[in-house]
Amino acid sequence: MKPIYAILLLFFSCQMAWAEEPEDNDKNKTDAMLFGDVKSGEEHIPFATVTIKGTTIGTAADATGHFKMSHLPLGKQVVVISAIGYQTLEKEVKMEAKKSITILAELEPDNIGIEQVVVSADRNAKSRKETPTIVNSINPKLFDRVQSVTLSEGLNFSPGLRMENNCQNCGFSQVRMNGLEGPYSQILINSRPVFSGLAGVYGLELIPANMIERVEVIRGGGSSMYGSNAIAGTINLITKDPVTNSFETSVNNSFVGAGSDYDAVSDYNININGSFVTDDYKTGMSIFGFHRKRDPFDANRDGFSELASINNTTIGARFYQRVANRGKITVDYFNINEDRRGGNKYELPLHESDISESVQHQINSGALNFDQLLRDNDKFSAFVSMQGVDRGSYYGAEQDPSAYGHTEDLTYAAGLQYIRSIGYLLFSPATITSGIETSGSSLKDEKLGYYDAAEDVHYGNTQIADQGMTNYGAFVQSEWKTEKVVFSAGLRYDHYKIEEKIEHSDDVNGNVISPRVSLLYNIAEHLQFRSSFGRGFRAPQIFDEDLHIETSGSRKVLHENDPDLKQESSNSFTASIDYSNEFGDWQYQLLVEGFYTQLVDPFANEYGTPDENGTVIYTRVNAEDGARVQGINIELNASPSQKFQLQSGFTIQKSEFEAEQEFGEKRFFRTPNTYGYLSANISPTPVFDIALTGNYTGKMLVPYFGPELANPEVGELRESDSFFDTGIKLCYHFRLSDYMKVELSGGVKNIFNSYQEDFDTGIDRDPSYVYGPLSPRTIYFGIKIGSLY
Known part of the structure; x- marks a missing residue:
């Protein structure tokens, strides 16, 4: 389905649903x-x-x-x-x-979010305690406690999630969920899959925290209702809704590498938020703005950056209009304009530096959603979302004029959904959720030509990729609820087609049926058992790794798909025990979850040998014998009063192929067997808060292809150290009036500078030899002023 057809279908459906309940002004004036x-x-x-x-x-x-x-x-x-x-x-x-x-x-306090409302479990808002699938929520308070400027840092504080930096030059990052790398997780924006592979290369560090109302995380196959790439789970970014007339602005300045042997650099950001609603609350709009400027950081003083420079400006808005008493139209839009550059000689043009990895992003994302409540509890929804990415890039070394590139990507999603409540179906009341969706993308990537003055030759542009992907999906799910049991069963059908428009490339298509079953059993008043099974898949399309090039003076790494690459499938099982209770002023929760994911025809890399120009091809193939990921997530949250809250999580896991892969190793690379987090907030007085945070990262296997080796092209496999990254933040807030507040804050991230010490050096370094915490010791200060909301 073309995007224009999807838009027409959306408006036609809106009109039909709207017509069911016309607005009667006299009737409404009761x-x-x-x-x-x-x-x-x-x-x-x-x-x-x-x-x-x-x-x-x-x-x-x-x-x-x-x-x-x-x-x-x-x-x-x-x-x-x-x-x-x-x-x-x-x-x-x-x-x-x-x-x-x-x-x-x-209202009773809910200091640790036991009763929070979530929407990601089955596409319908309900209490977290009533969902048969575990949903973890990261709210703005946690982003504030950990001083998370962008989405990326906050994701470290959810069970089973771990953020990592994968490139010393430009800061290509990804989130791993239950040990599986980034492309195994589906990133959603307001429940819509429009976060493309191109946007995902740097996307988690592009999105500012101040545009997010909360982040909902579903681990494992219980997320299969959201379609492809949801093998590990889904991360749903929910943007801020206008609730009342309010505003807030903040300014923060950080000094990265402060108080150590490094030369500290500045990381400055300013945030603006506002919302406006009419007196009758039928119309509302929220706006947000964000600007960040970070200087490049050199950890080992070799003249080459370990953290890239960033200059990011983001603006956006959400608008809603209520239609009669039971309809609502919502419009979302945001624009991200970011320049980032890593390497050396930043004052020179890109092609005059020894190494430069640089990108300039223009990202426009928009969505239109219509919701109509029908009968007593039924709900009809129609939506269309689009995201356009225009990226200029340079990935080059040794003054290479041919390393400039330009990439364009358009991603869209559109669909209809209906939620129907039935008084009795088979054996109990039930809620049926059904819908149809279409999504797709069009990506063009080209290498820009240049003029060789010495040879007096003009080189034209070279098409690297020209790919179109379409997916048509339909799903149905029924959820039965009794006093003791909530049981849901669903089925999703997807037909995907990947069209390769470059000569000698074959189109790829497939049909996939993904079942999902989830069970919640209330063993006792405060004790719940959950279990789920789901199937997922990944189509052999272009992924974010393919759009990032690892560059050094000795070699350039490109990622390609094998011509015979097949889709990857998964079978995912989870089971958990969740105990939550209140005793006096105490609230506490303990969750223990076991997970097991079997990968069929999993994607793996075959490392090529450098050609005469030092170019190395990593070819993505299907591993013959499959792979599996298994482990336990433990989550402990406790609060004796509103003056103290503790959140913590720990993961023990094992991720490995069934047969030996690179370096004769079965284990997944860059995947520690143990990792976890904690976050504590203490409020000794009503105007003073202390936030303590910590992240533990266990040892992991990291490939190294650097100049320290006698044979760098062969490489070696190293085991990293373990790390514990601790932080503290102090906040003092006071009222200027009944409607106005001011907050002063300051703190330190990574207090003990638990940071990688053996970064590779020089022009021939291996830029992908990166592991451990995202940044060194960082001191920051900030001021925030706004209304009390």
């Missing part, structure tokens, strides 16, 4: 009013969200915790009151024409 006071103990809760269940009617409490709503539907209505850090409350009221009701909403 003069039925609701007043309320939102508190927790003796404290009022400012800016709590208040909605009428089964409608799109909503409002927010003011700075004193009070709210009012007018012209509400008549009859019995359920009022839903929610606020970050508190359990959601539902109250039933009976509304009558020209009469008012006042309610007192007493």
Whole structure:
């Protein structure tokens, strides 16, 4: 399906659904009013969200915790009151024409997110405790505690996730989930798969933390309903929704490498957020802006960077319009403009430096979504999302004028979804979720020509890749719920086609059926058992590694797919025990999850030998005997009061091929068998917070192809050290008025400078010989000013 057809289908569907419930202005003016006071103990809760269940009617409490709503539907209505850090409350009221009701909403603290609402489990909002699939959520508070400027650093604080840097020159990074590398995880933006392989090369460091409301993570095959590349799981970025009139701006400056033998460099950023809503809360808009400038960092003073320079400006907005009482249109847009450069001689043009890896990104991403509530609890949704990436690049060494490149990529997704609640199906009430989707991309990558003055020759552009990919999917899932059991079973069908437009390349297509089964069993009031099975696949398309080139003075590494490369499939199993309880003011949760993923025809690399120009081809092939990943995730969260919260997680795993691969080794490279995190927040007084964080990374196998070896092209396999990266952040905040606050903060990341010490040096270095924490000791300071929301 072409994007234009998808857009037309979306608007046609919106009109049809809208027509089911036309707006009647006279009918809506009921003069039925609701007043309320939102508190927790003796404290009022400012800016709590208040909605009428089964409608799109909503409002927010003011700075004193009070709210009012007018012209509400008549009859019995359920009022839903929610606020970050508190359990959601539902109250039933009976509304009558020209009469008012006042309610007192007493919210219970939820310091560790036991009752948080999530949407990623089955594409429908519900409490985390009611989902048969485990969903972990990373909220803005955690991003603040760890001083995460972009999405990348915050992902280290979710069980089973680990961020890593893969290139000494430019900072190509990826997230590993349950031991599987980045392309095994599906990155979603507001539940839509428009985060392309090209955007994914540096994407997790491109997205600013201030545009994110929360990140929801599903590990394992339970995420197969989201389509391809969801073998390890999904990471769903949910952008900020306008709730009330508010604004916030912050300025932070960091000194990377401070207090050590390095020459510290500056990493400066400014964030702006604002939201605006009309008095009737039918229309709202949120905006955000972000600017970051980081200087290149040289850890071993050899003149070549270990962390690239970054100059990033991002702007975006979300707009919504409520349609009658039960419809809503949402529009999202953001633009990312980033330059990054690594190597040496930054003051010179790219082709005059000894090594330079540089990219200039222009990314435009937009989405249109329509939701219509039908009957009592049914919901129809239609959406279309697009992302365009324009990238200029230079990956070259020794003043190579032919290393300039240009890449264009357009990714789109569109679909329809319907959620139907049934009073009784087979053996209990059920909710059926079904939908159709189409997605695709068009990617063109070319090497730019140049003029050789010595030879008086003009070299033309060379097409490197010209690929189109389309995918048509359909899914259906039913979830049955009883007092003790929640059981869901689903099936997804995908037909993909990869069209290679370069001469002598063959098209690839396939049909995939992905089943999914999940079970939640409430063993006791506070003890839950979950289990799931799901199948997934990866199509043999261009991946993010293929769009990044490792460059040095001695060799250049390119990634290619074998012409006979087949799709990769997986069978994923998980089982967990989750205990959560409250005792007095204490809240605590312990989760132990076992996972096992079997990979069929897994992708593996065959290392080529350098040609006369030093170019090495890494060819992606299917390993003959498969691979498996297995392990345990442990999550412990505890809070004795609102003054102290502890979150922690630890992973023990084993990832290996069934037959020996490179270097005669079965184990996956760059994958530690143990890793984990902790985050603690202490509030000794209402105006002062202390955040303590830590990340542990165990030993791992890292290939090395550098000049220290007698035969660098053969390489050797090394075992890294283990690392423990600790940090502290201090925050002092005070009110300027009832509606305005100021926050002063400062802290240190990686206090003990637990950082790689054997970076390769010089022009012939191996730039991919990188492991351990993302950055050295870093000291930072910041100021934030904004409304209380």
